[in-house]
Amino acid sequence: MGPGRAGARSASRSAAAGEPRKFDPKFRGPIHNRHCTDVICCVIFIVVILGYIALGIVAWVHGDPRKVIYPTDSYGQFCGQKDTPNENKTILFYFNILKCASPVVLINLQCPTTQLCVSKCPDRFATYIDVQASYRYKPDQWNYFRQFCKPGFNNPRKSVAQVVRDEDCPSMIVPSRPFLKRCFPDFSTKNGVLTVANQTTFKDGRGKTRNVTDLREAANGLFIAMIVSLLFLVLLRFTAGVLFWIFIFGVIGIIGYGIWHCYWEYDHLKGIPGSDLTVYDIGFQTDFRVYLQLRQTWLAFMVILCIVEVIIILMLIFLRNRIRIAIALLKEGSRAIGYIMSTLFYPVVTFILIAICISYWAVTAVFLATSGEPVYKVMANQTLCKYANLTCDPETFNTTNVTKLCPGAQCTFAFYGGESLYHKYIFIFQLANAFVFLWLVNFAIALGQCTLAGAFASYYWASRKPADIPLWPLFSSFGRAIRYHTGSLAFGALILAVVQLIRVILEYLDHKLKGTQNSFTRFLLCCLKCCFWCLEKFLKFINRNAYIMIAIYGKNFCTSAKDAFFLLMRNVVRVAVLDKVTDFLLFLGKILVAGGVGVLAFFFFTQRIPLFAQEAPTLNYYWVPLLTVIIGSYLVAHGFFSVYAMCVDTLFLCFCEDLERNDGSTAKPYFMSASLHRILGKKELSPKKAVG
Numbered sequence: 001m002g003p004g005r006a007g008a009r010s011a012s013r014s015a016a017a018g019e020p021r022k023f024d025p026k027f028r029g030p031i032h033n034r035h036c037t038d039v040i041c042c043v044i045f046i047v048v049i050l051g052y053i054a055l056g057i058v059a060w061v062h063g064d065p066r067k068v069i070y071p072t073d074s075y076g077q078f079c080g081q082k083d084t085p086n087e088n089k090t091i092l093f094y095f096n097i098l099k100c101a102s103p104v105v106l107i108n109l110q111c112p113t114t115q116l117c118v119s120k121c122p123d124r125f126a127t128y129i130d131v132q133a134s135y136r137y138k139p140d141q142w143n144y145f146r147q148f149c150k151p152g153f154n155n156p157r158k159s160v161a162q163v164v165r166d167e168d169c170p171s172m173i174v175p176s177r178p179f180l181k182r183c184f185p186d187f188s189t190k191n192g193v194l195t196v197a198n199q200t201t202f203k204d205g206r207g208k209t210r211n212v213t214d215l216r217e218a219a220n221g222l223f224i225a226m227i228v229s230l231l232f233l234v235l236l237r238f239t240a241g242v243l244f245w246i247f248i249f250g251v252i253g254i255i256g257y258g259i260w261h262c263y264w265e266y267d268h269l270k271g272i273p274g275s276d277l278t279v280y281d282i283g284f285q286t287d288f289r290v291y292l293q294l295r296q297t298w299l300a301f302m303v304i305l306c307i308v309e310v311i312i313i314l315m316l317i318f319l320r321n322r323i324r325i326a327i328a329l330l331k332e333g334s335r336a337i338g339y340i341m342s343t344l345f346y347p348v349v350t351f352i353l354i355a356i357c358i359s360y361w362a363v364t365a366v367f368l369a370t371s372g373e374p375v376y377k378v379m380a381n382q383t384l385c386k387y388a389n390l391t392c393d394p395e396t397f398n399t400t401n402v403t404k405l406c407p408g409a410q411c412t413f414a415f416y417g418g419e420s421l422y423h424k425y426i427f428i429f430q431l432a433n434a435f436v437f438l439w440l441v442n443f444a445i446a447l448g449q450c451t452l453a454g455a456f457a458s459y460y461w462a463s464r465k466p467a468d469i470p471l472w473p474l475f476s477s478f479g480r481a482i483r484y485h486t487g488s489l490a491f492g493a494l495i496l497a498v499v500q501l502i503r504v505i506l507e508y509l510d511h512k513l514k515g516t517q518n519s520f521t522r523f524l525l526c527c528l529k530c531c532f533w534c535l536e537k538f539l540k541f542i543n544r545n546a547y548i549m550i551a552i553y554g555k556n557f558c559t560s561a562k563d564a565f566f567l568l569m570r571n572v573v574r575v576a577v578l579d580k581v582t583d584f585l586l587f588l589g590k591i592l593v594a595g596g597v598g599v600l601a602f603f604f605f606t607q608r609i610p611l612f613a614q615e616a617p618t619l620n621y622y623w624v625p626l627l628t629v630i631i632g633s634y635l636v637a638h639g640f641f642s643v644y645a646m647c648v649d650t651l652f653l654c655f656c657e658d659l660e661r662n663d664g665s666t667a668k669p670y671f672m673s674a675s676l677h678r679i680l681g682k683k684e685l686s687p688k689k690a691v692g
Helices: 002-016 039-062 065-069 128-133 139-146 160-166 212-268 295-318 320-339 341-345 347-369 426-460 473-484 486-512 519-553 557-570 572-605 623-661 674-679
Strands: 091-094 115-118 176-179 182-185 188-190 193-195 201-203 209-211 373-379 410-417
Touching: 039 347, 039 426, 039 486, 128 139, 212 295, 212 572, 295 320, 320 341, 320 426, 320 572, 320 623, 341 347, 341 426, 341 623, 347 426, 347 623, 426 473, 426 486, 426 519, 426 623, 473 486, 473 519, 486 519, 486 557, 519 557, 519 623, 557 572, 557 623, 572 623
Parallel strands: 091 182
Antiparallel strands: 091 115, 176 182, 188 193, 201 209, 373 410
16 A cells, blocks of 8 residues: 555656656757757847837937046036036046945936045045044045035034934045046056056055056956966865865864964954954944954954855765765766867857947947936935935025935936926836847857857767767857847746846835835835845746757757756656755866965965065055955866866756666666766766766
8 A cells, every 4th residue: 555655656756856858869968850949938038129229329429428528526516527617627526436336226227326526646644544534634535535525514523423324425445547537446457557547556544655557466366266267176076075075174174273363363363453343333344454453353253154164064074975976977077078169258259248238238328318307306324314315406405404304315316308308208218228238148158058068068069079079069050049049048038037027126215215214115115125135046047958958859948948947857866955065066166266365365464474574565444455365266266166067967867868868778778977976876888988
């Protein structure tokens, strides 16, 4: 009775997850005789692109080129325009440019920070805390910093908290250079030497001269990260198993060192005045040195690292068998990349396509935003100000009660608009601009994933490797994706773009409703944002596997997504554990690259390496190049390992189908490698199929 019920349950689950693949002696990888899929979506996609071009033309016709050439400050005044107070101030300076990195900017291009016209960009590092503390002894430093404050501000006795609240001055200035008449942080190279604002020397806030050629190590760190990433991928071709165990224990070692260092800093700050303050006491500060002087900061770092260390160790203990299988799958991916090395450079194509999309969106958005008359809105630092984001008149703003009810509130320039029909629909045009931009970006990513999947599937389903691998597999896969499956890729990208646009709109609404007192509305928005974030992650997972099935079988998007989903459901245990273990191991590889290069950079910039102590620069703000090295190293490693991740995902689906199609016999041999076959506990492959 028991076995019968178990068999019935197994049959029921099999039926619910679709029928397994049947053995097909003619199947040898990606189907070559295929037809165009999702033609209607392809036509719609082309029409939308043509409409997007028309939208750009309309924006360029109605936009005011002067408003593009001359940037506008927070008061709606042009920088560098003749016969105005800003005639000699041709460059726009942002108090906190990090606030411009908000999803809301996709729609209305309103950067929520004070913007000021200046005659030149800052050429030194300085914080308001340092300059204020020494204004009596070094008035020149104060006068230099003051030119980046609001016009007329000259009150060094005002508390730092009030200055930051009222945005009288930026909390910090960094060496910058003008780009499109706007100040952007500058770390560029000139004749192989790192320069800041086109200079090789600068002064910090304390008047000390620094040679920025010494900061070339920040750029060298990124180059080292690229070399290390490439070296890892090359070595994985031959010693994948050993290197991935090195990844694991290397990350454990780096985190262990981080725990020890945090404890050392925590103990070292004991008894120092002010070190027992909390992060809540000092609030948000752009100068990160303030946080590093608190014991609570290092205690939090230590607790977080301890939790991460325990989680990794527990995963190694309980998932050790799955890790062995995952490493075997990664070794197979190493062989695939070794035979198709051109795949490592395909991300450059995706990068170029995305760069084109970003450039077109930015130009169109700027021309749309510069159509019409200036509109001013209330900008308040306090989130509970009920007047925030309401329109205002800068000439009469100081006579209203807004400044009394919301201390620090300002009537700043928001965007260009008007009463004409065209101007009333600018918001809709910006929304359409953002939507098509998201669609095109997701299409470029989908094209890359489908192309790589087709190339790696050609490797897996080759009977004899590398003899049976098709010639130019990457180029052939790219041609198939463009010729036959533009509509399917556009369909998958469309679904993802809709969800992403909804997330942008939710962020926009959250930004608009920050000053409201309705807690239920804020709670509802928070829940919606969380739900759509989860939905986006799920759709990305489904789309990624659907593109793999499209690359192999050439079916439409819905059919491919269904087949991929059912295949994964029939192997739900492997998906839940094995696939995520491989992602985890690749993540450890990226962390090892970024963490290893970051640790070396930390020791170098803090002059703790005796061999290079004389060559190391003396920096008051060593965290600037250090963060550049760490973040840049992770992004570089992520770029290389993303190809590896796509390879593993493709091989994983092929591996699941291989188990369904074949049984390892002479008539139905497996296509998997001998090492993966042995780890699974199957009988040995025939000599013809035993590949190494």
